[in-house]
Amino acid sequence: MSTSPGHTKFIIQNLKESYQIGEELYVTVQAKDFDNKSKRYGGDFFQAKLFWSKTKASVFGEVVDLLNGSYSVRFLLPWVGKAQVAVRLIHSSEAVQVLKHHRESNSDRVFFNGYYEGPGPNETRLSEKVMCNVKWDNNGLEHMGTEDCCCEYNDPRTGETWHCQRPKSLPCSALVYHSMGGYRNRLTNKEKMLMKQTNKGISGDKRIINIFHSGGNETIDVTEKCHPGVHTPVPAGFYLNDVWTSFVCSTHHFTTQTTTECLKDKHIYMMGDSTMRQWFEFFVKAIPTLKQMNLHVQYKSGPLIAVDVDNNIDLHWRAHGLPLRAAKTAFADLHYISNEIDDLAGGPHTVIMFNLGPHFTTYPLDFFTHRVLRIRKAVLALLQRAPDTTVIIKTVNTGYKDIFGSDWYSLQLDKILHWAFQDVGVYILDVWQMTACHYSKENIHPGPIIIKNEIDILLSFICPY
Numbered sequence: 249m250s251t252s253p254g255h256t257k258f259i260i261q262n263l264k265e266s267y268q269i270g271e272e273l274y275v276t277v278q279a280k281d282f283d284n285k286s287k288r289y290g291g292d293f294f295q296a297k298l299f300w301s302k303t304k305a306s307v308f309g310e311v312v313d314l315l316n317g318s319y320s321v322r323f324l325l326p327w328v329g330k331a332q333v334a335v336r337l338i339h340s341s342e343a344v345q346v347l348k349h350h351r352e353s354n355s356d357r358v359f360f361n362g363y364y365e366g367p368g369p370n371e372t373r374l375s376e377k378v379m380c381n382v383k384w385d386n387n388g389l390e391h392m393g394t395e396d397c398c399c400e401y402n403d404p405r406t407g408e409t410w411h412c413q414r415p416k417s418l419p420c421s422a423l424v425y426h427s428m429g430g431y432r433n434r435l436t437n438k439e440k441m442l443m444k445q446t447n448k449g450i451s452g453d454k455r456i457i458n459i460f461h462s463g464g465n466e467t468i469d470v471t472e473k474c475h476p477g478v479h480t481p482v483p484a485g486f487y488l489n490d491v492w493t494s495f496v497c498s499t500h501h502f503t504t505q506t507t508t509e510c511l512k513d514k515h516i517y518m519m520g521d522s523t524m525r526q527w528f529e530f531f532v533k534a535i536p537t538l539k540q541m542n543l544h545v546q547y548k549s550g551p552l553i554a555v556d557v558d559n560n561i562d563l564h565w566r567a568h569g570l571p572l573r574a575a576k577t578a579f580a581d582l583h584y585i586s587n588e589i590d591d592l593a594g595g596p597h598t599v600i601m602f603n604l605g606p607h608f609t610t611y612p613l614d615f616f617t618h619r620v621l622r623i624r625k626a627v628l629a630l631l632q633r634a635p636d637t638t639v640i641i642k643t644v645n646t647g648y649k650d651i652f653g654s655d656w657y658s659l660q661l662d663k664i665l666h667w668a669f670q671d672v673g674v675y676i677l678d679v680w681q682m683t684a685c686h687y688s689k690e691n692i693h694p695g696p697i698i699i700k701n702e703i704d705i706l707l708s709f710i711c712p713y
Contacts, residue, residue, distance in 0.1 A: 250442055251292050251340035255280035258296075258321070258335045258452030267325050268462040273298070275309070275333055277319040277450070279341075287317030291341030293656050295646075296321045297685040298331045298457070305329065307486035308681035326468050326486040326493070331457040335450050338649065339656055343442040346435070347656055351612060356381050357432045358610045358652060360571065362399075362412035362579070363425035379429060380412035382571050384615045399423065406584045406622050410570050427576040431652055446649045447690075472497050474712040476639075480666075480678040492682060492701035499708035507703075508535050510711035511561045513597055518565040519585045520603035521572075523645050523693060527601075527706070528552060528565035530699050538563065546577035571607055589626040594634030599710055604665065605644035606692060609657035616661055620668045627672055639674040640709055641665060642702075645683040647692030655684075675709040677702065 261274040277294060279287040296309035309321045325331065339347065350357065360380045368374035383400065398411040399420030412423065435443065472478070474497035485494040491501065502510065511531070518524050525548075532540050532554050538561060540554040551566040567574065569584040585602050592598065602623070608616045627639055643665060644658040662680055669676060679702055688695050694702075 249281050249283075250342040250445070251279045251287060251337060252282040252284075253337040253445060253448030253450050255282065255284045256337060256450045258333065258450060260333060260453040260455060260457075263453070263455055263457070266458045266460055269325060269328055269459055270462055270468055271325050271459075273323040273325060273333075273457060275321040275323070275335070275453070277311075277321065277335055277452075279317045279319070287341075289317060289341065290315040290319070291344055292319070292337060293339040293341075293344055294319055294321075294335055295338055295655075295684055296323075296333065296335045298323045298325070298333055299685070299687065300327075300329055300331050301687065303327070303329055303488060304490050304687060305331070305486065305488045306685040306687060308483045308685040309333075309335075310482040324468075324483055324486075325457070325459045326483070327488050328459055328461055331459060332455075333453060333457075335452060337448050337450055338446065339654065340442060340445055343445065344656055346439045346442055347651065347654055350434070350651055351610065351657065354434055355384070355611050357434060358571075358573065359429040359432070360573075361427045361429045361576075362423050363427070363576065364415040364418040364422040365424045366418045366422040374418055376415040376418055378413040378415055380410065380426070382611060382615065383409035383411045384612065403584060403587070405587050405590065406619075408570075408584070408619070423579050425576050426570070426572070426574070426579045426582060428573040433651065435651060443651060468493075468495070470495050470498055474498065474675070474708050476673040476675055477671075478675065480676060482681070484678050484681045487686060487701075490697050490701075492704070494705055494708075496678070496705070497708070498713070499705050500713060501704050502707045504534055504536070507531075507707060508537065508556075508559055508561075510707050511535070511556075511563075512559045514561055514599055514710070515597055516561070516563045516599045516601070517588070517592065518563070518601050519588055520568050520601075520642065521605065521607055522548065523605075524601070524603045524642060525550075525552070525565055526693060526699055527642075527703065528554070528563060530703055531563055534703075535561075545581055546575055549574045549577040549581060551581060568602065568604055568607070571611070573607055584622075586622045586626040589623065589630055592630065594630045594637035596636040598634070599638040599640070600630070601640040601642060601706070603642040603644070605658055605661055606648060606653050608661060609648070609653045613660060613664065617664055617668075620664055624668045624672060627669070627674060631673060638710055639672075640706065641669055641674055641676045643676065643678045643680050645679055645692055645694060647683065647690050647694075653692075677705055677709065
């Protein structure tokens with residue numbers, strides 16, 4: 249009775265012989281089950297794009313759930329040339345229920361290790377490894393033990409608590425390192441079957457769409473300068489010949505020289521996960537004068553720093569703090585984003601950018617919302633004391649499709665991020681559509697072409713022409 253990617257089809261509504269650039273195209277998807285019967289309720293998670301492989305062109309389609317088993321997809325036609333429609337069933341509505349259930353009741357399916365070290369008898373060193381996780385009411389972590397099971401690490405500023413099983417011979421103060429522990433797959437056999445039908449292309453109308461000039465324009469242009477608080481439309485832009493044209497605001501394509509000029513005299517603080525670290529790595533490669541220092545830390549969680557003395561640029565990246573799926577790293581190096589922002593003076597030379605996402609997919613939404621609202625409070629205070637600080641939020645990439653980090657989870661987190669910062673006067677760099685509609689194989693860590701296009705938008709935010 250679950251949605252079958254093999255039986256589900258899409259059709260283009262009222263296809264015309266030709267269209268003008270800027271017109272809209274509508275597609276209908278009818279969900280069917282494995283008996284080829286039409287579904288009567290919604291909740292399936294589809295993604296759709298319009299594309300033309302020869303010109304490396306693509307644009308994201310907006311899927312609307314009509315709640316009766318059918319779905320409407322709206323496409324903007326943004327380039328001159330040809331196009332075809334592609335639709336994927338990411339998760340059936342039944343698989344979405346599995347994701348929801350496990351998010352609310354099974355947070356410790358991702359767990360972590362804490363490493364305790366301290367002096368032992370006869371000048372030896374003792375070390376113990378125990379299990380750790382977020383402490384949050386009723387989030388499935390009860391099996392850590394009884395009342396006295398744990399060492400608790402309460403952060404007074406964020407109000408969040410990390411807890412670890414109490415080591416046998418060392419005190420709670422001896423916690424030195426943190427790492428990813430592992431994954432527990434507690435899915436039933438039926439749930440596993442539902443989760444297997446994931447990210448499947450569905451068949452449908454393969455007819456070619458012909459798009460012609462409209463008053464001499466080759467593509468749609470946006471002339472509005474980039475400024476804080478700009479709205480992200482759907483679509484947010486499109487690819488053509490591997491270049492993303494943004495509909496958010498007027499973006500530019502930066503060379504090594506113009507990138508260096510844009511970042512001159514800037515202190516840049518980047519906080520988040522490995523997808524934000526990709527931006528740090530891009531700059532280190534793209535600007536030859538920017539030299540990375542070795543701080544002798546676990547590279548994948550930082551902190552990292554690169555400096556260009558001639559142009560007075562300092563670039564910092566650090567992981568967003570717990571929970572963090574990372575290799576063994578010093579516990580003291582894991583800082584909460586809101587605390588970092590609270591400790592920065594800000595000003596016209598300061599650029600702060602951050603992201604949150606994949607490491608939070610297994611927790612209840614109220615936990616993520618609490619974290620985001622605490623960062624919002626820190627950003628508001630920063631902009632009050634230094635209104636000319638540039639603050640940029642990167643949204644979540646598409647990529648994961650499983651019970652530990654599905655796109656469906658990520659999309660819910662993205663909505664909370666947008667909601668929390670809609671009125672704060674920051675830039676939201678929405679990369680969701682950029683990663684969902686590109687032709688390259690989906691990866692939570694997108695390839696160099698996507699990163700370069702993201703950086704062009706980022707620099708257009710920092711240095712609007």
